[in-house]
């Protein structure tokens with residue numbers, strides 16, 4: 001039993017229908033963030049001294065301590081790198097195990113006979129891709145310290161890697177995300193993001209598309225194309241809006257939404273990526289200034305691969321930023337309903353009026 | 358705008374279909390837990406010295422500093438109280454605002470015209486009931502320090518209060534929950550739990566019942582009646598099983614499930630409450646011993662009020678305990694899929710074999 005448990009595995013329960021990844025290897029990963037306090041990490045002081053941190057494998061010069069590189073920016077090895085996309089050394093899902101037999105649709109297959117399961121339960125081998133994007137060679141630079149071109153290049157690196165993974169027949173979705181600060185879950189302080197390609201459509205993606213379909217079926221409209229309120233707007237560019245969403249779950253939550261209807265993030269082009277990079281930089285600067293460098297997560301919400309054309313009209317990608325200012329409790333964990341002490345209109349007004357130039 | 362924002366409000370977004378409660382008043386609530394570290398709170402040392410904490414309004418003798426009492430155990434005022442059910446002084450939802458006009462089914466009404474909303478969005482006044490259960494008059498006693506009868510009485514107090522709230526025509530659900538330790542969100546160290554009655558069915562309840570319905574429609578079976586695996590069993594009594602669920606989202610997550618099919622927690626009788634109290638006490642002792650008094654949450658998952666009789670065959674209540682051992686990150690927040698480093702079978706074996714007598 002214990003022996004068989006060593007390989008990672010993904011399971012879906014029969015009550016919430018939620019997928020969970022079991023990965024004992026994850027507990028061995030190192031951390032250079034000692035405290036779980038939401039305070040600024042001292043190694044994240046203003047950029048300046050170009051000293052790599054002695055023990056950080058993400059710093060320039062320590063590439064050999066990392067898992068294999070997938071690609072770098074710029075590609076030319078004779079130039080110093082600015083961004084590296086590498087394998088995660090402690091992957092939650094592994095690229096080297098055999099992919100599960102095609103899970104129908106949203107992963108509705110009934111497992112692969114790895115033991116007796118109750119109805120509605122499901123278990124599959126822990127196949128998938130777990131990559132890390134090192135956003136800068138420097139330990140003391142945060143994502144929003146890069147110039148707009150630098151942030152653009154990080155976004156383009158995400159998009160390129162997602163396009164590569166979209167080619168894999170067994171992958172259904174890639175979750176792109178960033179953890180900043182120990183209270184947002186980060187174990188490494190050096191600025192980075194991650195992506196995890198899964199052989200099933202994750203639960204929140206299913207919920208989101210189901211709900212957007214319901215709205216579309218009733219109104220003929222895409223939920224995200226319809227966001228028009230000036231009250232919740234922070235900033236707008238020709239192609240993107242940054243808002244505090246109408247029913248923000250977290251205080252000062254921000255969504256950056258393409259103003260045109262686009263289903264897949266990874267279809268982004270150079271120009272739009274520059275515009276998005278500039279807007280993302282501004283939003284992170286505003287949060288940092290208003291909330292004193294808070295821990296935060298951001299996630300890109302895109303569409304599952306190979307979505308049928310009838311679903312495209314209500315699938316609209318966006319980027320969600322969640323500052324982590326407090327700990328959620330049993331009410332949220334039990335009910336899925338959040339309690340937010342800050343009204344979106346108030347947060348939007350504060351962020352809109354904040355000057356970061 | 359800012360002025361109108363002072364009253365609390367519940368909103369549903371048009372993307373995830375999730376309800377969120379906006380409650381500016383919540384941010385004023387006090388805290389006697391200074392750190393957010395998952396360490397044992399010193400005021401929670403072994404019971405012994407009967408000294409109330411000078412500033413704690415939940416201690417015996419400070420009743421006047423609390424919001425109004427709803428009932429006490431024992432009811433006889435000439436005896437000292439053992440349990441008090443009181444109003445929350447900083448309620449997320451308020452009992453004194455007018456209830457929203459009946460929200461159809463799962464709260465599918467389209468709001469009440471409090472401004473222009475995009476399709477799928479919804480906003481209602483912040484009506485509801487938010488109560489606190491003080492589990493003991495003593496500051497230094499934890500729930501599992503009470504004897505089985507003491508824990509039974511806390512469970513019976515939950516059930517009695519839920520039965521009272523079930524009479525209110527505008528309430529759809531009551532979430533009973535407990536936060537223990539600052540990393541589990543607790544702001545007060547004195548042993549207590551809470552319940553929040555909502556005028557809508559919360560998102561996780563809808564998801565859970567939908568998925569259990571799907572399983573029932575396919576298999577003719579209730580997901581929770583079908584749990585039979587010995588591998589994940591921790592302990593069993595005539596009427597309850599304590600297990601680590603097959604797809605546990607958190608390491609050492611525990612579910613206590615009635616072995617007979619029962620939809621509503623609040624139908625529990627004295628004898629079953631004693632059995633459950635004893636099992637809950639043992640599980641909390643095991644977690645405390647194995648994980649060194651970890652922060653945790655527990656939640657009772659019951660059925661919405663007035664569920665139609667066709668839904669009862671797949672609605673089965675249970676109690677979920679979540680130890681909070683690490684911080685979740687962007688992958689979980691974005692995808693709704695959890696990464697758990699500990700296999701349920703391994704956690705169950707450890708907890709099963711741990712001796713707490």
Ligand SMILES: Nc1ncnc2c1ncn2[C@@H]1O[C@H](COP(=O)(O)OP(=O)(O)O[C@H]2O[C@H](CO)[C@@H](O)[C@H](O)[C@H]2O)[C@@H](O)[C@H]1O
Nearest residue numbers: 029057066067088089090179185186187188684686687688
């Ligand atoms: N030398 C090396 N080469 C390559 N990769 C290396 C490496 N050294 C470390 N890594 C990897 O780098 C990643 C750093 O990631 P983060 O700091 O964003 O958070 P982490 O994934 O640890 O956990 C947070 O995010 C996940 C996902 O949301 C949550 O499950 C978890 O609870 C939360 O703490 C880790 O995944 C680690 O495995």
Ligand SMILES: Nc1ncnc2c1ncn2[C@@H]1O[C@H](COP(=O)(O)OP(=O)(O)O[C@H]2O[C@H](CO)[C@@H](O)[C@H](O)[C@H]2O)[C@@H](O)[C@H]1O
Nearest residue numbers: 329330331386414422423424445446447536542543544545
């Ligand atoms: N004198 C008094 N009389 C009556 N009531 C009093 C009181 N003094 C304080 N209270 C109330 O007592 C409660 C204590 O509750 P907890 O410690 O379990 O966590 P809290 O609700 O603060 O927040 C945690 O739980 C909620 C719900 O899950 C999350 O929203 C939040 O982020 C998390 O920190 C508070 O709700 C407070 O309002």
